[in-house]
Amino acid sequence: MQFLVLLIFISFLSNTSYAQTGHSYAVFTLNQDLPKLSKSKARMLFRGRVKSLQGTRIELSDWPSDHKIRNEFYQKLLGKDKAQMNAHWASLSFSGKARPPKEIKQDSMEVLLLWLEANQNRIGYAPVDALPKHANVLYVVQGEGL
Amino acid sequence: MKMDFIKAYLLVVSFGANAAVEITEDLTLSGFGSTSWAKSDNDTPLIINRSISDDNCWDCDTTFGLQLDYFNDAFKASTQIVKRPQDDWSDPELEWAYLGYAIGEVEFRAGRLRLPVFLASEYYYVSHAYKYARPPEELYNSILGITAYNGFNAVWNFDVYDEYQVSISPFIAFEDDNTFDISKTFDVAVDVEDIVGVSASVNGDNFKWNFAYFDANYDQKFILRNAIPGIPYLEIDQPNRNFELYSFGAEYELGQWTLAAERQLGNVRSTWYASASYRYNQLSPYILYGETKTKRTDITDFDGKSGSSFVAGLRYDIRYNLSVNVEWQSFKSFGGQRGSFVETPQDSDANMYTVMFSFVF
Secondary structure (H helix, E strand, O other), rough: OHHHHHHHHHHHHHHHEEEEEEEEOOEEOOOOOOOOOOOHHHHHHOOOOEEOOOEEEEEEEEOOOHHHHHHHHHHHHHHEEEEHHHHHHHHOOOOOOOOOOOOOOOOOHHHEEEEEEEOOOEEEEEEHHHHHOOOOEEEEEOOOOO | HHHHHHHHHHHHHHEEEOOEEOOOOOOEEEEEEEEEEEEEEEOOEEEOOOOOOOEEEEEEEEEEEEEEEEEEEOOEEEEEEOOOOOOOOOOEEEEEEEEEEEEOOOEEEEEEEEEOOOHHHHHOHHHHHOOOOOHHHHHOOOOOOOOEEEEEEEEEEEEEEEOEEEEEEEEEOEEEEEEEEEOOEEEEEEEEEEEEEEEEEEEOOOOOEEEHHHHHHHHEEEEEEEEHHHHHHHEEEEEEEEEEEEEEEEEEEEEEEEEEEEEEEEEEEEEEEEEEEEEEEEEEEEEEEEEEEEEOOOOOOEEEEEEEEEEEEEEEEEEEEEEEEEEEEEEEOOOOOOEEEEEOOOOOOOEEEEEEEEEEO
């Protein structure tokens, strides 16, 4: 019983880790041929439920696991925290249904852009104000999923 | 046994493996594990392949799996080795090993594959991926815990109205032998001759539906050791048997609620469960109720409700890839049937308590 009370207490304390900021996030690619996404299509893409667009198999990227951009993006797009997303991708990857997003090794926009440039079927996300001019913005996430 | 699990977990942590280990750009190693303390108040063991009774059990649920994936454009190779709850650490099971190739929206696979029957069938051993400590017992153990087959499948994915993703997967399985240690005195050997089936799913933004049908032909053998006074060993052959199964399941996410229900209809038994869970910060309280109905066959004259269980539990995400479940499960068996017990119990009711830790990397 004491263990349960402790868990609940810790849970309340950690509530503040999901405080929102005013950032908008763009789902984007460097491939100019990929189409704009509807809200539900963007959500299904990052749930691993859509694997291809216009017949092209898509590879997704993620920011490093503890990065603020990653946590805020999933909160705003899907209303999910990191643990929920981890459990969700575990269900897909350990059933062979989908490959989890590629986690970039450094929290750097340059590293993300290099990864996207290497293949036309790659899609990432980043704060709107950090995007390069040649980015093809597929969807903008702003305070959704909450 | 418990030390082996701790060593496995420490090995994972020492790799710094918060996420899957990327060996090369195309080759990835990932894994999962669970371990628990579990105890019931009935001396007849509960749950096939886990056998939880009124002794403290630190090893009834211990699971550890490793998965190696190779991706190269349309080509994929994957293998998964699992120390299942019923396995010794020295004798894990090859749960899958297959080659896959995608042509457009259709992926073809050949090798040892996971049987795609229920919503969570394909990640049956990954406790961290679902809310409960164990998959709903009535449904997921209704096919004797068989989780894999040798054969082929094709997976065809397509969009409907640009809002829904549909997946249709016919599959065919060939010769496969499985032996299940039901109790100290009773084993069941199932020699599958062939299975033909199809599974289909519809995925929307906040829901998932699953349908499956399969028809299996198999030989079954009951093996009794010292079960009857004066007879140390007895085999009872039941050749040329058929098992037919239909299943339907749905899961909905409504805000912080997740609601799920599944139904299985077969010629031997039918089962169902319904569950609800609520997410509050890192806590997810949940409830689940399930029932089994046994059908009259040449093995039993009984026809009716044979078992039920109710689960109340709480999952806490200690870290994003490490969780703990604290769970109470109440079991009932009816009509002198075994229900969720591994053999017919003296006392038809049981309460089971579980604390289970699970992780993935």
